[in-house]
Amino acid sequence: MDRRSVLKGASGIAAASTLSGCLGILGGGGGGNQGDAMLWHDLTESEMDLFESSLETYNEEEDLDVQAEASGDLRNSVETTLASGDGPELYRWAQDWAGNHYQRDFLYDASDDIDINLEETFSEAAVQAIQVDGGNATIALPVAGExxxxxxxxxxxxxxxxxxxxxxxxxxxxxxxxxxxxxxxxxxxxxxxxxxxxxxxxxxxxxxxxxxxxxxxxxxxxxxxxxxxxxxxxxxxxxxxxxxxxxxxxxxxxxxxxxxxxxxxxxxxxxxxxxxxxxxxxxxxxxxxxxTGTQMWYFSARMADDEDRRDAALGYAEYVSQSEDHQLANAEATSAIPVLNSISTDDLGDQVSGFKGSYDGGIAMPNHxxxxxxxxxxxxxxxxxxxxxxxxxxxxxxxxxxxxxxxxx
Structure with a gap:
């Protein structure tokens, strides 16, 4: 849970037709050019340049067309479309939605698809954030802590x-x-x-x-x-x-x-x-x-529908979550806390180092x-x-x- 969602209950779910005004392109049956996979987010202006750069680099390196859409009402957008069988392959938020969305079958367990040793790669708090069902299901990959x-x-x-x-x-x-x-x-x-x-x-x-x-x-x-x-x-x-x-x-x-x-x-x-x-x-x-909160790319249930789209979306999540350059740049731009074990406090400015100390010694926000x-x-x-x-x-x-x-x- 980050500062935008502390104690903030889910608001009423709007109709899918209303959501089309928030998202220029709806996933799946929403029509339009969906590229090789679709990502939804509500990133701030200070976060956008870095995100767009990472997605552009990934698409160029992999010769893909993974697309992204911003939403001003991400939770309603995600929950409405996934409930109806539409929606993106990935969406970004903190871990506080994980338990509820997993319980409602909105998420895809990518435990067998991810080629990453999670415990060796990411901080303990980040690993706790991306797993549900007692650690048996991996439903996201982390990109930043706070x-x-x-x-x-x-x-x-x-x-x-x-x-x-x-x-x-x-x-x-x-x-x-x-x-x-x-x-x-x-x-x-x-x-x-x-x-x-x-x-x-x-x-x-x-x-x-x-x-x-x-x-x-x-x-x-x-x-x-x-x-x-x-x-x-x-x-x-x-x-x-x-x-x-x-x-x-x-x-x-x-x-x-x-x-x-x-x-x-x-x-x-x-x-x-x-x-x-x-x-x-x-x-x-x-x-x-x-x-502690962890920002992550959730794997939506849409991943089960199409192997090629799943691979394209998972590829981006794996790429950006393991990029030291991306996490260090994000730390400098927004004071976000890196979640890679390979990045130490010596690699960071004094402010982010201070936050990282509290993050590493904190308790992961329960996603139950x-x-x-x-x-x-x-x-x-x-x-x-x-x-x-x-x-x-x-x-x-x-x-x-x-x-x-x-x-x-």
Whole structure:
């Protein structure tokens, strides 16, 4: 799950005829020139040049005509067309759709088609992202990682803190809400707070060895993470938990630290902030582990229809996912985190190195279909504790029961 889809439920599915306005060419039965394979995406402007260059190079080297289309409503486009037997061979998003789309038979298991040793080639988080069904099905190949990490204003902080005690000392010194200054810029939601919530061994959700998803919202370790968030983070941030107000204080030079992701770096720098990025500092000897997201090319169920189109699409996914040049260029252009094991932090700039440290030490966002029912109860409990003074024990026990009830329903 990336910043564009955190806690964002699927919207209603539009009719296929409406989607034709978003996508110039629909896959399969949509008509038109489909080339040798079709790719769908919603890449940003900063990502487009690199993507188009990689696709052009692949087509020239392989003498193919793999085509691509952009969609402003990718999820609806993909789900509507695949449900009707149309759609692309590949589509790009983070791993949060994987479990749901696999359960709905939208994806193709390419385990027998891929000639890549996944564990040797890609980071552990990336491998977890592209596999479902207990690791038995490979439904995508990864191209970039992202996660939140600790950002700091170099004009205020000389060197990044290694322990939370050091960080807290700086926050205490700077924090002055009455004059519009705060110790920390930190959107408060389940995703952005995941590092602290995981710091003591707790978890919102995990998959057991038997493949069943379980919630840990009522575990003492998770509640300890919530207590840390309330006692050691909440006092230093603005009362408005939303991303915009939180972003503004760091952007305007009114906070020494921020918790945010690669997508925000350009905005901060355009406002004159000299941004440093570092891994989360240790907390009482524990390492906070944020949720990580992995951008990947999904293999759609359309791949089963035509071997030649499948080979063309898989070929591009294999080519771009294993390209060091592509991942290094993407890191430089967008601060995206490389997912190839062959790329070390020594190959990267300081900012991406900082994000990579948090990514490598993070926890892959669960792609299990049950995960979608966890977000809202978790956030409801967080806000009840932080804003309404609710008791952590009872409120998180209630959240865990709500999650389990939603699963049964």
């Amino acid at each position: 996660t939140v990490s600790l950002l700091y204003n170099k004009d205020i902080v000389d060197s990044p803190p290694e322990t939370f005690a050091e960080m807290e000392s700086i926050m205490q010194e700077y924090n002055d809400p009455n004059n519009g200054k705060f110790g920390l810029s930190h959107p408060i939601n389940a995703y952005f707070a995941s590092a602290w919530m995981h710091a003591f061994g707790g978890y919102y959700f995990q998959v057991n060895d038997d493949g069943e998803g379980v919630t840990g919202l009522d575990k003492e370790e998770t509640k300890r993470g919530m207590e840390f968030l309330r006692e050691r983070i909440w006092p230093y941030v603005p009362a408005d938990t939303n991303a915009g107000p939180q972003q503004a204080i760091f952007q305007n030079g009114n906070a020494p630290f921020a918790v945010n992701g690669p997508w925000i770096i350009g905005t901060f720098e355009n406002n004159g902030i000299d941004v440093g990025v570092t891994s989360f500092p240790t907390v009482e000897g524990n390492t906070p582990s944020p949720y 279909p049950k995960m979608s029912a966890v977000w809202a109860p978790t956030e409801d409990a967080m806000y009840a504790v932080l804003q309404d003074g609710a008791d952590i024990d009872s409120r998180f026990d209630e959240a865990a029961e709500t999650v389990r009830s939603n699963w049964e329903g």
